[in-house]
Amino acid sequence: MSNETMLTRRGLFMKIGILFNGLVGTALAVPIVQYLFSSVTRGFGNGYLSWVPLGRVNEFPEGETRLATFRNPYVTPTDGKTADTACWVRRVAGNEFQVFAVNCAHLGCPVRWFPQSGLFMCPCHGGAYYRDGSRASGPPERGLFEYPYRVEDGRIVIHAGELPTPGPSAALSTRKPPCA
Amino acid sequence: MRMIERIGEWFDHRLQIAAPIRDAAEHPVPRNTASWWYVFGSAALVVFLLQLATGILLALIYVPSADQAWNSLQALNHDVALGWFIRALHGWGSNFMVAIVLIHMMQVFLFGAYKFPRELTWIVGVFLLLMTLGMAFTGQVLRFDQDAYWGLGIGASIASRVPVIGAAVVKLMLGGPIIAGATLSRFFALHVFVVPGSLIAFVCLHLLMVLKLGINEWPMPGRIVKRATYESEYHELTKNDGAPFVPYAIWKDMFFAAFILIAVAACAVYFGPFGPTGRPDPTIIQTVPKPDYFFLWLYAVLSLLPPSLETPVLLVGPVIVIVGLLLLPFLSGEGEKSWKRRPIAVLTVLLIAIALGTFTHLAEHAPWSPHMNAWSSEPVPDRMLRSTTALERQGALVFQVKQCRNCHALGEAGGERGPALDRVAVRLTQDQLIRQVIQGGGNMPAYGKNLSPAETTALVAFLGTLHPAGQAPARDDSRETVLGDGADKRPGVQP
Numbered sequence: 001m002s003n004e005t006m007l008t009r010r011g012l013f014m015k016i017g018i019l020f021n022g023l024v025g026t027a028l029a030v031p032i033v034q035y036l037f038s039s040v041t042r043g044f045g046n047g048y049l050s051w052v053p054l055g056r057v058n059e060f061p062e063g064e065t066r067l068a069t070f071r072n073p074y075v076t077p078t079d080g081k082t083a084d085t086a087c088w089v090r091r092v093a094g095n096e097f098q099v100f101a102v103n104c105a106h107l108g109c110p111v112r113w114f115p116q117s118g119l120f121m122c123p124c125h126g127g128a129y130y131r132d133g134s135r136a137s138g139p140p141e142r143g144l145f146e147y148p149y150r151v152e153d154g155r156i157v158i159h160a161g162e163l164p165t166p167g168p169s170a171a172l173s174t175r176k177p178p179c180a
Numbered sequence: 181m182r183m184i185e186r187i188g189e190w191f192d193h194r195l196q197i198a199a200p201i202r203d204a205a206e207h208p209v210p211r212n213t214a215s216w217w218y219v220f221g222s223a224a225l226v227v228f229l230l231q232l233a234t235g236i237l238l239a240l241i242y243v244p245s246a247d248q249a250w251n252s253l254q255a256l257n258h259d260v261a262l263g264w265f266i267r268a269l270h271g272w273g274s275n276f277m278v279a280i281v282l283i284h285m286m287q288v289f290l291f292g293a294y295k296f297p298r299e300l301t302w303i304v305g306v307f308l309l310l311m312t313l314g315m316a317f318t319g320q321v322l323r324f325d326q327d328a329y330w331g332l333g334i335g336a337s338i339a340s341r342v343p344v345i346g347a348a349v350v351k352l353m354l355g356g357p358i359i360a361g362a363t364l365s366r367f368f369a370l371h372v373f374v375v376p377g378s379l380i381a382f383v384c385l386h387l388l389m390v391l392k393l394g395i396n397e398w399p400m401p402g403r404i405v406k407r408a409t410y411e412s413e414y415h416e417l418t419k420n421d422g423a424p425f426v427p428y429a430i431w432k433d434m435f436f437a438a439f440i441l442i443a444v445a446a447c448a449v450y451f452g453p454f455g456p457t458g459r460p461d462p463t464i465i466q467t468v469p470k471p472d473y474f475f476l477w478l479y480a481v482l483s484l485l486p487p488s489l490e491t492p493v494l495l496v497g498p499v500i501v502i503v504g505l506l507l508l509p510f511l512s513g514e515g516e517k518s519w520k521r522r523p524i525a526v527l528t529v530l531l532i533a534i535a536l537g538t539f540t541h542l543a544e545h546a547p548w549s550p551h552m553n554a555w556s557s558e559p560v561p562d563r564m565l566r567s568t569t570a571l572e573r574q575g576a577l578v579f580q581v582k583q584c585r586n587c588h589a590l591g592e593a594g595g596e597r598g599p600a601l602d603r604v605a606v607r608l609t610q611d612q613l614i615r616q617v618i619q620g621g622g623n624m625p626a627y628g629k630n631l632s633p634a635e636t637t638a639l640v641a642f643l644g645t646l647h648p649a650g651q652a653p654a655r656d657d658s659r660e661t662v663l664g665d666g667a668d669k670r671p672g673v674q675p
Contacts, residue, residue: 039355039362040348048357069463078361080247081461082329085358102465107482108333110465112552117582118630123468124334125483126548126587126597128625136625138548141487162357163333165350167340 048074049161054099057154060091065113065131067102073161087147088113088120089156090131097156100133101145101164108165111144120144141166204391205430208422212398214429217291219436220284221390225383226437227277230444231315232376234270242322244368246361246460249324253456268448271323274316276444278474281312286529289508292517293396295405299509301389304382306505311379313474318371320472324364325456330469332359341491359462394418395425399517406514468549477539483548547596550586554594561591568645575642578635582627590646598624605646605653612654613640 034041042048050073060066065088072083088100088111100120102110109124119136120129127138134143145164149156192198241260243252256263285305288294294302317335321328332354339353340346355362397417423429458467471479485493519526551558560576568576579585587597594600608616617636620626631639647653 037352039357040351043347043351043357067463067465072358072360074357076356076361078245078247078365080245080361081459081463082246082360082363083358084461084463086463086465102462103333103337106337108337109330109469110462110467112465114583114586116555117584117627119583119625121550121552121583121586123549123552124330124479126550128550130625130629137620137623139483139485139487139490141490163336163350163354163359165337165340165346167337167342167346167350 043162049159051150051157052160054087054089054149054156054158057091057095057151057156060089060097060156062091062093065090065115067113068099070158070160085160086110087158087160088144090133095151097149097151098133099147099149099156099158101147103145103164104140105135105142105144105166106138106140108163205426206424207391207394208418209395209425209429210397210417211421211423211428213395214423214432215398216432216436217287218395218429219433220280220287222433223437223440224277224280224284225387227273227280227440227444228379228383230441231270231273231277234266234273235372235376237266238270239372244322244364246324246364249322249364250456250459253323253325257453257456264453265448267453268451269444270319271454272444272447272451274319275447275473276440278312278316280440281309285309286533288396290519290522290525290529291396291399292405292519292522294509295515295517296407296410296509296513298389298393298396299513301386301393302509303506304386304389306502308379308382308386310502311375311382314375315371315379316472316474318367318375320475321364321367322371323454323456324460326458326460326464326467327455327469327471329359329460329462330467331471332363334469334471338494341495396517399519401516401518401520403517404515405517466552468552470543470546473540476543477536479546480539480543483546484542545596549595550583550597551595552586554585555580555583558585558590558593561593564590564646569641571638572642572645575638575640578631578639579642582631582635582639584639587624601643601646603647603651605644606648606651607654608643609654609656609659610640610644611656611659613643 052070052073054068054070067086068089069084069086072085075083086102088102090098092098104111104122104127106125106127109122111120111122113120118131125139127140128136129144130136133146147158147160149158241252241256241263243249256267321332336350336354339349342349351357355366394414397414458464516522560580565573565576585594587595589596589600590602614636616624617639618626618628644653
């Protein structure tokens with residue numbers, strides 16, 4: 001064995017020291033990564049979503065679209081007003097509703113409802129939607145996001161809790177809600 | 181005096197830094213680099229120091245909580261003595277820093293300073309630019325108002341488009357399912373700890389390399405950079421035609437830095453602090469969010485891109501730009517430095533500057549956004565209603581009430597999303613007007629379901645009057661052929 005490759009006592013201790021620190025570092029990294037990604041992992045399996053009441057059905061006149069607000073089901077102590085969320089509720093007829101997110105399907109700006117022309121218009125990049133939420137014009141690639149809803153004891157409840165975004169998996173369903 | 185000297189010596193005996201500092205200060209630089217073109221790097225550093233100081237001052241009052249941030253900004257603006265001025269200094273300092281960093285980068289590019297052996301200096305500089313933009317964006321978020329809130333929504337919408345992991349990226353960015361307390365806290369941590377910490381480390385690296393490798397010499401046309409000979413040539417240059425950086429060159433840096441600080445302070449005093457705009461309450465939807473000026477160009481690009489190109493451009497575009505900037509010193513690490521012999525470099529800079537300028541200018545006017553209040557605030561000009569029939573006036577009313585004005589201007593008032601309609605009757609026949617109103621098309625929504633036949637008739641009758649006095653409206657010959665001479669020009673009226 002030549003001198004260069006010979007493992008000295010101190011050299012061995014240094015290597016063990018590196019290995020030891022590596023192990024401790026890895027062990028510490030596990031909880032750190034878990035902490036860092038907790039907001040992601042908590043959302044797995046619809047962890048943030050729950051059914052939220054919007055109000056009594058008869059508060060929403062038939063054939064009209066009204067702004068409703070709800071408190072996000074997942075709240076932290078410092079959220080303040082930011083946990084209050086707005087949505088557009090369209091009562092088509094009877095217990096048939098459409099509940100739209102205010103967020104434009106383009107980049108999330110708040111769309112406004114114009115009953116006279118029957119359009120939702122976005123102030124940011126000029127997206128426009130028809131009264132049923134379908135895309136009318138502008139940059140959005142799809143219609144407005146719709147919350148699934150159901151009617152319970154004369155109240156309308158929606159399945160909400162996440163910011164709707166146009167990404168493939170974050171997008172809420174545009175299909176007809178199951179109980180419509 | 182003796183006393184001060186002795187105290188100084190006592191410290192240096194222990195610190196041992198006087199000699200390295202003197203060496204760094206007096207290192208020789210090529211004489212012709214003592215130029216006003218070489219002052220932007222040091223100016224960026226000085227503005228960064230201003231940002232550090234004012235940032236710490238703001239943190240004495242600011243509360244990084246979604247519940248209280250806006251209130252603490254109001255307190256800074258109105259209750260704390262000169263709080264408004266510190267906010268204004270920090271806000272204007274950020275604008276100046278972005279601008280100076282961009283100018284510095286342009287100068288370095290045009291002077292060929294990224295070439296051998298300064299490739300790594302350039303690469304670190306690219307990261308410094310990205311961090312500066314990151315500071316600008318996170319800083320805008322800390323000004324937690326409506327623009328910040330909806331700006332985060334736009335950021336989340338862009339992040340969500342990342343394939344497969346989009347939803348996870350959004351939750352990581354927001355710190356939860358919605359824009360709320362955790363979001364502001366993590367942007368505070370980014371803006372105050374993570375990004376500035378990296379910035380300080382990278383600025384030190386950047387400066388260290390400038391000192392070790394020497395400042396880029398003034399480029400001379402025909403003086404070619406070759407890896408084999410450059411370093412000895414540069415050494416010759418500083419030896420034969422060099423001068424100590426202090427005091428030969430530094431006075432220009434100092435003058436310019438002081439001038440920039442005065443400019444920041446002047447803007448702060450004259451224009452005041454930025455916002456905050458309305459309270460960040462997501463249930464207040466009467467808002468027109470707009471980004472700060474350094475992201476206005478992006479706002480314009482996002483409005484003008486065809487929908488199908490948006491996701492690729494948003495996700496792939498930045499990667500191409502950043503990789504291109506990082507690869508630049510490897511693709512042209514040798515050769516000509518002078519801009520006089522690099523026409524493509526000059527054209528590239530001009531093209532980028534003009535493109536960014538044009539997009540920024542467009543975004544200031546945002547012609548693509550409907551004017552949400554035009555229908556109820558801009559009356560139809562009187563001259564357009566003079567000697568009109570009752571039906572045509574009814575049409576003018578329909579035009580206002582159905583919010584056509586939000587996208588179409590009359591008499592230069594109203595939205596610019598669609599074309600101005602002052603002369604629309606010259607361009608479209610009655611049949612074409614009816615079709616356009618009912619079916620939409622060409623980026624106009626279809627109004628068929630929202631207009632009764634009577635309303636459509638009235639609206640088109642009004643639109644048919646919109647032509648210059650001396651110019652007849654467009655006519656459809658076939659209509660007259662089919663309906664005969666007695667064909668009434670108004671739609672829906674049978675002869």
